[in-house]
Amino acid sequence: MAELDTSSGGGHKKGPGVKKGKKLSTRIDLTPMVDLGFLLITFFMFTTTLAKPKTMEINMPYKDKNLTDEDKNKIKKSVALTVLLSKNHRVYYYEGIADDPDHQPEYKVTGFAQKNGIRDVIINKKKMVDDMKRSGALTAKDQATVLIKPDTTSTYSDLVNMLDEMNINDVKVYAIIDISTIEQDNIKATEAANGIK
Amino acid sequence: MPHAKIPRKSTNIDMTAMCDVAFLLLTFFMLATKFKPEEPVVVKTPSSISSIILPDKDVMLLTVDAKGRIFFAIDNKLKRKELIEDLNASKDLKLTEAEKNSFALGASVGVPLGQLKQYLSSTPEQQKSMDATTPGIPVDTAVNVPTNELGDWIVSARTTNPAVRICIKADGDASYPNVSKIIKTLEGYKIFKFNLITNLKSIPQGTAAYIEANSGTGEKK
Numbered sequence: 014m015a016e017l018d019t020s021s022g023g024g025h026k027k028g029p030g031v032k033k034g035k036k037l038s039t040r041i042d043l044t045p046m047v048d049l050g051f052l053l054i055t056f057f058m059f060t061t062t063l064a065k066p067k068t069m070e071i072n073m074p075y076k077d078k079n080l081t082d083e084d085k086n087k088i089k090k091s092v093a094l095t096v097l098l099s100k101n102h103r104v105y106y107y108e109g110i111a112d113d114p115d116h117q118p119e120y121k122v123t124g125f126a127q128k129n130g131i132r133d134v135i136i137n138k139k140k141m142v143d144d145m146k147r148s149g150a151l152t153a154k155d156q157a158t159v160l161i162k163p164d165t166t167s168t169y170s171d172l173v174n175m176l177d178e179m180n181i182n183d184v185k186v187y188a189i190i191d192i193s194t195i196e197q198d199n200i201k202a203t204e205a206a207n208g209i210k
Numbered sequence: 211m212p213h214a215k216i217p218r219k220s221t222n223i224d225m226t227a228m229c230d231v232a233f234l235l236l237t238f239f240m241l242a243t244k245f246k247p248e249e250p251v252v253v254k255t256p257s258s259i260s261s262i263i264l265p266d267k268d269v270m271l272l273t274v275d276a277k278g279r280i281f282f283a284i285d286n287k288l289k290r291k292e293l294i295e296d297l298n299a300s301k302d303l304k305l306t307e308a309e310k311n312s313f314a315l316g317a318s319v320g321v322p323l324g325q326l327k328q329y330l331s332s333t334p335e336q337q338k339s340m341d342a343t344t345p346g347i348p349v350d351t352a353v354n355v356p357t358n359e360l361g362d363w364i365v366s367a368r369t370t371n372p373a374v375r376i377c378i379k380a381d382g383d384a385s386y387p388n389v390s391k392i393i394k395t396l397e398g399y400k401i402f403k404f405n406l407i408t409n410l411k412s413i414p415q416g417t418a419a420y421i422e423a424n425s426g427t428g429e430k431k
Binding site (some may be wrong): 046050051069136169177180181185 | 225226228231232233235236240241242243256257258259261262263264274377380381382383384385386387388389390393396397399402403404405406407408409410413414417418419420422
């Protein structure tokens, strides 16, 4: 233990006339100190924030009031995938941008599951665009574009999950857009057709 | 029968080494610790694969809880003081010096401007109970209207510190329209670049991001 050796084990022997001072042990019991030390460690360990919060950077498209609807719809239909976020973390999607109100595309439903979720849909879309590029139907500049339209019943986590999918699948072009009333009606119609309440 | 004599050993253990270790660890944690800023509400952020670290300074934090209430916070005591003076002047809040100091030293604020004076003059305990019931900072889809007070906060924050970075820390269960209002407000002030605070999750295997992350190490899939 932490102590100074004060015992005169093999040292000089004092003369017979010299009185020996009373020897006090310098041994200190360190147990309480260790206890205290660990108590404080525990406290600091619980209060410390070693991991800094991580952030995700997003850039919203620049909005200019002078922009007409025609300018906005400049993306090619064949590269677009529209994803609608709905309640209970359901995801509806359709190919293209559905600019013709008379011919609404078929809505398909999926989710954020690891398998057969929205990720596979995006991967397929990217593959399709790549194939079309190779066959010459699209120019090299064209990229798969995802339009994210969260509806009023979706949550923030849906949005973040979707943006995360963009990063995971390396989709370079995507945008968050307000949902249209036609699309909301279509979601309701799809839900009714599938018996989802 | 003679049995083997077990030598008696002292049960005293040398505590010095243990003590050393304990205090070494203690010193480490004391130096590495940075106390969590007090949060007005519990927020469970969603996860993403993004690993960008939140910058240390010039951060404006908008906390959104599951009910969609907005709380405003900004770092740096001096900037907070400047901000509240600016807001006081532009919105004619009639705050006293003590109330301004209370804001400068405090954490998040999530009350409408009309209640700000009362909020800042109350004790921390009272503020906590007010945080539990407050409607949050009022926000609207339209930008330059009196009902959008978040806009006033943003304007003041940007005039006092032009380099401020806007971070949104929202609960995963917050409904999209509430978050959308904030984004709309930011867009109204020509802020198109901001950060969303998320937890880190691992990159799923086999995806484009996974290949990208591992291509540097020579492991290609």
